[in-house]
Amino acid sequence: MMSFYMKTDWQALAKAKGLDGNERVTAPLEALEAQFRTLTPKIELMTEPVNFYVLPLDGDRK
Amino acid sequence: MTILEAAAALRAGTVSSKELTQQCLAAIDKNNTRYNAFLTVTGDFALAQAAQADIELASGTDRGPLHGIPIALKDVFSTKGIRTTCGSLLYKDHVPDFDCAVAEKLYAAGAVMVGKAHQHEMAYGVTSNNPHFGPVRNPWNVDCVPGGSSGGSGAAVTAGMAFMAMGSDTGGSIRIPASFCNTVGLKPTHGRVSRYGVLPLDFTLDHMGPMTRSVRDAAVCLNALAGRDPRDETSSYAPVEDFLPPAQVSLQGVRIGIPEAGYYDRLEPAVLAATRHTIQTAAALGARVTPVETPSLFDLNTIGRVILLSEASAFFERYTDRKHLVGDDVRTLWDQGLLLSATDYINAQRLRRQYCEAFRRVFDSVDVLITPCAPATAKRIGDTTVTIDGVAEDFRLATTRFVRGINVLGFPAISIPCGFDGERMPIGAQLIAKPFAERQLLEVAAALEDASSFHRELPPGL
Numbered sequence: 449m450m451s452f453y454m455k456t457d458w459q460a461l462a463k464a465k466g467l468d469g470n471e472r473v474t475a476p477l478e479a480l481e482a483q484f485r486t487l488t489p490k491i492e493l494m495t496e497p498v499n500f501y502v503l504p505l506d507g508d509r510k
Numbered sequence: 511m512t513i514l515e516a517a518a519a520l521r522a523g524t525v526s527s528k529e530l531t532q533q534c535l536a537a538i539d540k541n542n543t544r545y546n547a548f549l550t551v552t553g554d555f556a557l558a559q560a561a562q563a564d565i566e567l568a569s570g571t572d573r574g575p576l577h578g579i580p581i582a583l584k585d586v587f588s589t590k591g592i593r594t595t596c597g598s599l600l601y602k603d604h605v606p607d608f609d610c611a612v613a614e615k616l617y618a619a620g621a622v623m624v625g626k627a628h629q630h631e632m633a634y635g636v637t638s639n640n641p642h643f644g645p646v647r648n649p650w651n652v653d654c655v656p657g658g659s660s661g662g663s664g665a666a667v668t669a670g671m672a673f674m675a676m677g678s679d680t681g682g683s684i685r686i687p688a689s690f691c692n693t694v695g696l697k698p699t700h701g702r703v704s705r706y707g708v709l710p711l712d713f714t715l716d717h718m719g720p721m722t723r724s725v726r727d728a729a730v731c732l733n734a735l736a737g738r739d740p741r742d743e744t745s746s747y748a749p750v751e752d753f754l755p756p757a758q759v760s761l762q763g764v765r766i767g768i769p770e771a772g773y774y775d776r777l778e779p780a781v782l783a784a785t786r787h788t789i790q791t792a793a794a795l796g797a798r799v800t801p802v803e804t805p806s807l808f809d810l811n812t813i814g815r816v817i818l819l820s821e822a823s824a825f826f827e828r829y830t831d832r833k834h835l836v837g838d839d840v841r842t843l844w845d846q847g848l849l850l851s852a853t854d855y856i857n858a859q860r861l862r863r864q865y866c867e868a869f870r871r872v873f874d875s876v877d878v879l880i881t882p883c884a885p886a887t888a889k890r891i892g893d894t895t896v897t898i899d900g901v902a903e904d905f906r907l908a909t910t911r912f913v914r915g916i917n918v919l920g921f922p923a924i925s926i927p928c929g930f931d932g933e934r935m936p937i938g939a940q941l942i943a944k945p946f947a948e949r950q951l952l953e954v955a956a957a958l959e960d961a962s963s964f965h966r967e968l969p970p971g972l
Binding site: 456458461465467468472473474476477480483484488490491492496497498506 | 748808809815848854857858860861863904945
């Protein structure tokens with residue numbers, strides 16, 4: 449599933465954040481964003497972020 | 511010699527801890543200039559620990575198989591009074607005033623720490639080509655990388671400088687150098703080994719684990735390392751069992767899954783052949799080998815990269831005023847993380863939940879998955895791309911292709927030696943199990959190791 453998304457202007461964003469924004473930085477982000485936008489439509493409505501960085505993977509706080 | 515062999519020799523009185531330690535220190539003295547595996551050598555500290563171990567063993571105090579065994583720690587592990595650089599100029603003079611949980615546990619088990627192993631800067635890369643402290647070199651070919659980020663740990667173990675070296679693994683940083691250096695590398699389940707006192711790269715992807723010369727050595731190390739630590743909020747309450755596989759392991763009835771979703775695409779021919787051979791060995795030993803459908807590996811890698819870039823840059827923010835001290839490759843990743851949105855990070859963590867649940871279901875029908883560890887063997891220091899099947903690929907992304915996603919899941923995985931390519935560079939096979947199933951993972955790995963001799967092979971001249 450591929451949804452419409454607004455491509456980020458990474459170079460403009462980098463400039464606005466005071467970063468260099470050369471192609472070594474921005475080109476991989478363009479590719480990553482394109483891949484990631486194919487996934488986000490798959491997120492089911494009630495899904496919450498994974499929490500095993502707060503709770504252990506076994507989910508048992510005792 | 512393995513840890514278990516050395517432990518037997520110590521108890522038989524045919525060698526002392528002092529002698530084992532002197533042998534490792536001599537190997538470091540002889541070859542560290544060549545391999546650059548250690549950033550700090552702690553000779554006096556180690557010899558004092560060894561002397562104590564010898565006194566205890568002679569008086570009948572036996573702390574277990576690591577008692578008196580020389581080991582090393584990657585330089586992300588905080589060590590009291592001993593420089594801990596993280597391979598970075600940001601920490602070049604950093605001397606912690608406490609020991610990390612891993613060091614505490616290894617010392618309590620009687621291990622002898624010979625030094626701090628070199629690594630990729632900030633543990634943020636796969637080559638260990640460190641711009642500040644020089645590249646770590648692969649003992650199998652010193653013109654090649656040892657993998658990373660725990661490259662010094664891999665080189666140290668394969669070069670006889672330590673019986674075990676601890677690594678950290680955020681996207682393959684234990685398993686990749688294990689594969690490239692012909693050692694065993696175990697990434698336990700997230701939460702199994704305390705992260706307390708380890709300089710973080712990524713809060714939710716970091717795992718700590720041993721790199722050793724045999725699967726059973728990795729198991730006895732996990733016995734010492736595993737367990738709840740209230741100082742690490744992610745530390746698990748899961749019961750700690752004896753992880754050491756028995757002398758004879760049967761694979762009869764064990765269900766081995768071969769994932770179909772991209773794990774066997776675009777491999778160097780030698781890697782494909784070695785991995786197939788491993789699978790055939792499992793089948794010959796009685797395992798039920800079946801193809802299995804898994805969620806997309808590439809989706810997992812994408813999710814993992816969003817999380818890694820975001821969390822690492824969040825950690826690095828405190829060093830913004832010293833960014834000029836960071837090497838080009840790490841600074842590039844740091845900037846990338848600063849540009850990703852909070853929305854993307856949160857959605858990556860939501861996707862992570864869905865993929866974790868989907869992957870858990872895979873283990874309803876199989877016990878262990880077998881995959882290649884890396885699609886290619888170690889390449890030359892300075893190479894930034896690798897070409898496989900005529901396709902040029904970024905070396906970092908290629909090398910992490912089969913391992914990064916497992917950090918996203920937090921599941922346990924191990925790399926074991928499974929062959930060599932035509933240039934005699936090592937190849938590793940990756941085994942993956944469900945959360946907290948390290949015992950079964952290690953048993954399958956031990957059975958495969960027992961049926962081969964790859965882990966006994968040594969680099970030229972050693």
